[in-house]
Amino acid sequence: MKTEDLRIVRTRPLITPAILAEEVPLTDTAAERVTHWRSTLSAILDGSDTRPFVVVGPCSVHDPAAALAYAERLRDLADEIKGQVFVVMRVYFEKPRTVMGWKGLINDPDLDGSYRINEGLRRARRLLAEVADIGLPAGTEFLDTTFGQFYADLVSWAAIGARTVESQVHRELASGLSMPVGMKNRTDGNVQVAVEAILAARQRHLFPSLTHEGAPAILETSGNPDCHLVLRGGSSGPNCDADSVEAAATALKAAGLPARLMIDCSHANSGKDPFAQPQLVAAAGAQIQAGQRAIRALMIESHLVAGRQEPDAQPLTYGQSITDACLDFETTRACLLELAAQLA
Numbered sequence: 322m323k324t325e326d327l328r329i330v331r332t333r334p335l336i337t338p339a340i341l342a343e344e345v346p347l348t349d350t351a352a353e354r355v356t357h358w359r360s361t362l363s364a365i366l367d368g369s370d371t372r373p374f375v376v377v378g379p380c381s382v383h384d385p386a387a388a389l390a391y392a393e394r395l396r397d398l399a400d401e402i403k404g405q406v407f408v409v410m411r412v413y414f415e416k417p418r419t420v421m422g423w424k425g426l427i428n429d430p431d432l433d434g435s436y437r438i439n440e441g442l443r444r445a446r447r448l449l450a451e452v453a454d455i456g457l458p459a460g461t462e463f464l465d466t467t468f469g470q471f472y473a474d475l476v477s478w479a480a481i482g483a484r485t486v487e488s489q490v491h492r493e494l495a496s497g498l499s500m501p502v503g504m505k506n507r508t509d510g511n512v513q514v515a516v517e518a519i520l521a522a523r524q525r526h527l528f529p530s531l532t533h534e535g536a537p538a539i540l541e542t543s544g545n546p547d548c549h550l551v552l553r554g555g556s557s558g559p560n561c562d563a564d565s566v567e568a569a570a571t572a573l574k575a576a577g578l579p580a581r582l583m584i585d586c587s588h589a590n591s592g593k594d595p596f597a598q599p600q601l602v603a604a605a606g607a608q609i610q611a612g613q614r615a616i617r618a619l620m621i622e623s624h625l626v627a628g629r630q631e632p633d634a635q636p637l638t639y640g641q642s643i644t645d646a647c648l649d650f651e652t653t654r655a656c657l658l659e660l661a662a663q664l665a
Contacts, residue, residue: 336439337535338470345446347474351453358458358477361407362501363547365617366581370407373609373664376460376478376583377621377653378411380645382426383632385448387640388412391625391650392452398654399457402661409478410457411620414445415464416644417484423632423643427468432632432643442471449475466494467531476500483508483553483588486518495522497542503551503583503618510555510589512569516576519548549617550582554589561590561601563608570615583618587645595622595648599656606663619660622646623653 347355364370377395382388392410399408415425423429427441449472452459458477463469464485473479479498483505485491495502495518502522504515523544532538552560552569560569561584570580584590586601598621609616625640627649637643648656 333438335535336442336471338531338533339535341442341446341471342474342533344443345450347450348454351450351475354453354456355458355475355477358409359500362409362458362478365407366501366547366549367579368581368614368617372405372407373616373618374407374409374478375619375621375657375660376409376411377623377657378460379413379624380411380587380622380629380642380647381413381416382445382448383423383432383643384637384639385426385444385451387625388448389451389455390640391623392455392457394625394650394654396455396457398657402657405661405664406657408457408657409460410452411622412449412452412459412461414441415462415468417462417464417482425464427465442468446472446475463491463494463498466490469494469498470531470533473498473500478503480505480551481518483555487514489521490528492518492521493526493528493542495548496524496526496544497540498545501547501549502545503549505551505553505585506555506560508555508589510557510560512550512552512560512572515550516572516578519550519573519578520576522548549579551585551620552582552590553585553587553620554591556589559590559592561586561605563611563613566608566613566615570613573615580615581617582615583620584616585620587620587622593645595627595646596652598622598648599652599659602656602660603663606660610663621648621653621656623648623650625650627652 414427430441460478462480479502504518506512586598591597624647629642629646632643
């Protein structure tokens with residue numbers, strides 16, 4: 322009598338990370354750039370580079386062509402303000418869901434429930450390679466703990482989200498990632514769990530995963546010293562004001578950690594109102610001007626077109642988010658130019 326896989330209705334083959342890397346290779350130029358960008362982010366986090374960095378881009382990528390068009394415009398802006406602000410493009414492929422909904426480009430690249438995951442992985446890696454070729458560092462959230470093997474070599478900054486920050490396997494994953502990792506506070510606003518996640522990710526771990534050849538293996542990590550806190554607000558309200566930032570810095574110091582954090586100007590901090598983000602950026606800039614050295618980074622959700630649309634809209638508006646509402650690019654540009662002027 323069969324006792325396993327009773328609820329598995331179909332099994333499909335998964336491409337291996339090594340084969341995908343052969344199809345979409347990491348060029349020598351991209352490798353040098355990613356190494357440099359990661360070092361720059363580490364320097365900002367440790368304070369030897371006094372600029373903040375800003376992770377800015379779509380809530381999630383559903384149209385790689387529109388994301389690439391956004392990247393080209395963002396690269397020009399990044400060059401304009403590089404003396405005051407280091408820009409990282411937000412390139413998110415996975416969407417955590419409280420119940421159900423579109424799970425992101427990797428899981429469902431055609432937006433139709435066909436779940437062509439192999440094709441989603443191809444599109445994700447190809448886009449990251451193109452963004453690196455343009456000359457922009459990329460940041461993404463790691464939700465599935467195996468997907469990183471397919472494209473982490475092209476990622477300069479990573480996030481562990483509010484719904485997974487308490488997960489042991491995500492803390493283990495962060496301990497082995499090769500780039501700085503931001504740990505978001507929990508969805509209810511609890512910051513302590515993110516502090517604990519940072520502590521855990523700094524340690525050595527052993528956990529099962531896949532090799533690049535697709536074989537099961539036990540990975541041993543050395544720990545990640547570049548993990549930091551991300552304040553994104555919660556159901557209890559925003560936590561980006563000066564008192565909340567100081568309280569978070571105090572919690573980090575009490576745990577024996579460096580007082581360094583990112584303010585997420587979207588999500589619960591903005592009440593999911595994209596047009597509230599510029600005010601939060603300006604307020605964070607004012608805190609930095611006033612001497613708050615704990616703030617090392619900001620995050621903004623932004624796309625070519627403001628707002629959001631439903632994933633099944635026909636036709637889809639080019640360059641508009643199908644998940645959280647985003648700021649339009651022109652408003653984003655003005656916002657970051659103002660931040661650079663503040664910090665100059």
